Amino acid sequence: MNNDKKRLLAKVAYLYFIEDYTQAEISKExxxxxxTISRMLKQAKDLxxxxxxxxxxxxxxxDLxxxxxxxFQLKNILIIPSYPKESNKSKDQRLSLAAALYLKRIIKPKDIVGFAWGSILVGMIGQLQNPVxxxxxxxxxxxxxxxxxSQYHVNGIVYDAARQFGGKSLFVDAAAVQESKYIRDGIINSQYFSDIRRLWAHLDIAFxxxxxxxxxxxxxxxxxxxxEDRELLRERQAIGDCCCTFFDRHGKILTGSLLNRTIAVPLDNLRQVSNTVGVARSLTKAPSIKALLAMGILNTLITDEETANRILEIS
Amino acid sequence: MNNDKKRLLAKVAYLYFIEDYTQAEISKExxxxxxTISRMLKQAKDLxxxxxxxxxxxxxxxDLxxxxxxxFQLKNILIIPSYPKESNKSKDQRLSLAAALYLKRIIKPKDIVGFAWGSILVGMIGQLQNPVxxxxxxxxxxxxxxxxxSQYHVNGIVYDAARQFGGKSLFVDAAAVQESKYIRDGIINSQYFSDIRRLWAHLDIAFxxxxxxxxxxxxxxxxxxxxEDRELLRERQAIGDCCCTFFDRHGKILTGSLLNRTIAVPLDNLRQVSNTVGVARSLTKAPSIKALLAMGILNTLITDEETANRILEIS
DNA sequence: TAAATGTTGGCACTTTTGTGCAAAATAAGG
DNA sequence: CCTTATTTTGCACAAAAGTGCCAACATTTA
Structure with missing residues (x-):
């Protein structure tokens, strides 16, 4: 590649990219x-x-x-930047906002949208503005x-969401953990719960x-x-939870008495949902998030830069 | 323009320009x-x-x-860069080379090509390599x-050119300046000169x-x-010449005894030629070049950066 | 100087982009 | 909450760019 040739390529590139000539104009000029101009431009890029x-x-x-x-074979991911010296509260807020915008973007008119617990999810609802x-x-x-x-009741989330998005919401009239498997089963199988169970089977979006x-x-x-629950979780090395369901670092769900007494959508259900969105951040949660990602239950993750980096480090 | 929006534009631009996504792919992603992607890209450029x-x-x-x-209403122009501290000989050589390449590029199979005198033109012929x-x-x-x-005879130029380009050449058997108008006219009107005169009227290219x-x-x-010629030229403030025809700073051709004794194509003839190429460089020649350009006789200029800059300065 | 190798021209055809316009959606004020 | 700008979508169509192919040309190499 001699120098004249290079200068010619540069000239063509200049006319095209800087002076906004079309290739035809350069060709004529x-x-x-x-x-050939088209090929020259490609070459100029390559060189x-x-x-x-x-x-x-x-x-x-x-890149992250x-x-x-x-x-983690995700369908979508959203990582918001981390700024140094920002308070956790502010970080959480920005994450909530990002999640809110994301929901606004993906929700469709007749969707069935599930919400679990989580401070970010609570914050998220507060940041929906003028939703469709x-x-x-x-x-x-x-x-x-x-x-x-009670002021953080999951019912509050779905109620607010419905109010803002204009749809309807269902309430759950039971605490997440019951005293016995017997009661839990009773509630789950009760008539009033059947609506919820049915919807769980047809979720379009789960946050x-x-x-x-x-x-x-x-x-x-x-x-x-x-x-006793705590003792057992310690023993079996629970690393975190999602929808009140604990798992260990290997992504193994910790079954047993606690899970049997828990009122929550089975995590496996979430695999069928076309948008299963996990929203969480913080360095301490990174191992939990990573474990959950590894389970392949989420298909979308919304987190922040520092958390994402940590997740990658420990993977 | 908020920050999120900007980040989105940047992301789109990144995918498009760096990752070579098509707009359709970005749209889908x-x-x-x-x-909208198309418009975003435009906006990203504008911003x-x-x-x-x-x-x-x-x-x-x-820009020069x-x-x-x-x-100067030129059809073509070629300015080669000037490098500091380069010798004049080397500058001349590079200019000759540029002119040679230019001729190679524009010459067509049956063209009639005229050459005048000039050190650059001599050098130019030496630098034609593998011409068509x-x-x-x-x-x-x-x-x-x-x-x-005699070793710099204009016949040598046309002869070498013909040898290299494979065509034929005509010789001129007279010095550029004759002793009297009478002799000049005699030569010009002579039989053997009629071929040359005819070709002068049908030039395709003139260097x-x-x-x-x-x-x-x-x-x-x-x-x-x-x-006496010199005295007269001084008196009438000759600034330079082209094809042995002198002119002053205003582009006025200095007619008179000298011109009447000169054997050369009339400058006005060159206006009809589709490629009239002037090749020259150096700061001292800049005023001459400028005056000649102003006359509108050349339609192509080949020079170097420092000369071009000077021409512009004095215009 | 002849063969091999690379480059450009020329063309048909496909893909990608750009643009104008009206409808729908979103954001911004009052 | 409603009204009014401003954006975005969606579409049809026009313009521009990319690609494969082959022949002509040019440049290197043997």
């Missing part, structure tokens, strides 16, 4: 056949004579999305919290939070757990 | 209508989110070409130099050098001038 830079674009973030999407009016149905995916936390380890948890529903 | 740089391309040089081309074989006719545009400079001021001239033909 330089008396070179148009298709690095043309360098295109995208400003305001965090390539790392995008691609990598995680690939690694739909005829969607909003349904809880888990039972409620203990009576002392779930992800709970971190037991130890450093500020969870609003885990006060439902008995001391 | 992001669930945004294709035409400077996409910045495209052409390496190895001297924008100044190109455009400006001069415009200013043509059936062209090469003809001198001026008479020869004085007998003492001419441009001579600078009398004072600092190393010209190889000006020894034909008499003292």
């Amino acid at each position: 330089l008396n070179i056949y148009r298709t 690095g004579i043309v360098s295109i830079k995208i400003n305001d674009f965090d390539t790392d973030l995008f 999305e691609l990598t995680l999407k690939e690694k 009016k739909t005829d969607a149905t909003f349904v809880p995916l888990v039972g409620g919290p203990s009576p002392s936390n 779930v939070g992800i709970g971190g380890p037991l130890t450093n948890s500020a969870s609003r529903w885990r006060d439902l757990l008995t001391d | 992001l669930n945004i209508y294709r035409t 400077g989110i996409v910045s495209i740089k052409i390496n190895d391309f001297d924008t100044d040089l190109f 070409e455009l400006t001069l081309k415009e200013k 074989k043509t059936d062209a006719t090469f003809v001198p545009l001026v008479g020869g130099p004085s007998p003492s400079n 001419v050098g441009i001579g600078g001021p009398l004072t600092n001239s190393a010209s190889r033909w000006r020894d034909l001038l008499t003292d």
